[in-house]
Amino acid sequence: MKPAHAPADHPAIPAARIGILIANLGTPEGYDYWSMRRYLNEFLSDRRVIDLPRWKWQPLLQTIILTKRPFTSGANYRLIWNEEKGESPLMTITRDQTEALRARAHAEWGEAVMVEFCMRYGKPSTEEVLDRMVKAGCRRILFLPLYPQYAGATSATANDQLFRALMAQTWQPSVRTCDPYFDRPDYIAALAGSVRRTLGDRVPGKLVASYHGMPKRYLMQGDPYHCQCQKTSRLLQEALGWPDGIIDTTFQSVFGREEWLRPYTVEHVAELAQAGQTDIAVISPAFASDCIETLEEINGEIRESFEHAGGRDFTYIPCLNDDPAHVEVMLNVIRDNLGGWI
Template identity: 85%
Template sequence: MTPATVPAHAPTDHPAITPARTGILIANLGTPDGYDYWSMRRYLNEFLSDKRVIDYPAWKWQPLLQGIILTKRPFTSGANYKLIWNHDRGESPLMTITRDQTQALRQRATEEWGDRVMVEFCMRYGNPSTAEVVDRMVQAGCRRIVFLPLYPQYAGATSATANDQLFRALMAQKWQPSVRTCDPYFDRPDYVRALADSVRRALGDRRPTKLVASYHGMPKRYLLEGDPYHCQCQKTSRLLQQALDWPDGIIDTTFQSVFGTEEWLRPYTVEHVADLARQGVSDIAVISPAFASDCIETLEEINGEIRESFEHAGGRDFTYIPCLNDDPAHIEVMMGVIRDNIGGWV
């Protein structure tokens, strides 16, 4: 990287200025720093205090969160994280995979644009925080930033809150960079092809009786209030079926990770797979098109709780199809989204 220099004709006491670059910042959901009680409590407190995630009035929600949920849930969540923890690297799989995605994307971006770009990642909750990474990029000379939340389908509780946090980080900067936030990529042909190819790799020549496309859930009320997430999930499933050239009725769209007492988007994955088994469907595969990286919701919930629900109801063959993670085809999807948004900047 070119070192900072004092501008020509500036007085000698003028601060050195780093040459301008363009930043590429990808954002994932986040992860606790550890699976111990206090690490889990800090992470869950930040996550569940986000008004985009839980929109109940603070007077109603915070006493319940601070008094009951954050007393018990860190223990159960920590035990689940321990089951999937990357002990060799001392971090969650989401952190490992996001770092690997960033490294692969950095290599591709450098091949295409050289040192004119800087590629980093941040987390909406936990570390590295959005504010920390934005500050580092600004200090490194990023006058423009392309911001890519790693959520194929848009939702207020995912894409929007990631953007919110970016804008909050910009408020702290004396010299704000220009930013472009990327659209969701749920219906991009290259993304759908990458999903279809991942299904073929996992299943080979075998076609399951059902392929369950399990998306992260949200309260049904959000859909009725205008959130497009449900519709974008349905379209991803339909396009995936077309890309696989499978007949109607093989792919079921379901929703997981239900929280609280109000009704969420249905059908619920954990119930649906048990219903399939009771109906005599003994062979299913499950894919998670809403997740760009394998995480607690896929590695523990789908490959643990949801698998057990299917098998306990009489199901025999359960195949979990991993997320796209740092697969080269997924990195090219990210590059395609970035190209669409970086035009004129490099």
């Protein structure tokens, strides 16, 4: 529509809407070498992920790592690929989450709200989705990175990309970013519900809460991720009503030679088995959606580490994904952050 009293040649301006943009990590477009190389290059070139000086890191990345790693990573993605839809499980699940959230949002607020998703790495990119939302009339945008616990390498880099995308907009919308939700009672209740749904009345010898790892140096520099992970585990144990010591907090996906947050999941599960603990369950509270780190790493490498060390019963508890309780958590976070806007 055209503004009132505007001349005949004035460009049309869409009706004002509120945008809700959720962001996930990202995914390659395929598991072939070049798709994997493009994705890994974008991911591993992020200074929030690898903070080494570019002059030192980029030659190593471009000449050695990106020559070999696309083959191994591609083989792992192939094991979990959604061949029917031609995409990774993370893409499928994030789309399902968005569709469920969109249905709930439209039921509550109608067409005045637009719900979309983007990926920090790969497609759909933050830039293209933000541009589409602005052109659709979104004058206010609420940005929700799908990371329960805050980390510079996850939440912050997603926000960075949003801010960079705003720089390309002639008429920038007002923007809010959401706080992490690692200790929200509804999120903890959803986690506890997923444990009970998977295990029933059975209490395993250990529940290993495996979070994505990061260099210990980041913690010492002030990143709150480690502390927020510990609190999530403690609150989950309280919600389940289990005795102290039954939940172990560990960290996975170690990369490079420097020390990362410990204990490492792959080593810890083997140590549990060697100590006679043959019945464990593993949950991944840092992941809002099942992905390569859960479907392949936990159910592959980490399961094998446990079983090879003598473990017998290994149960993986899926991420919350598009479970109605998780969608309700996301909707509650959005409601809390829309104050004064709607």
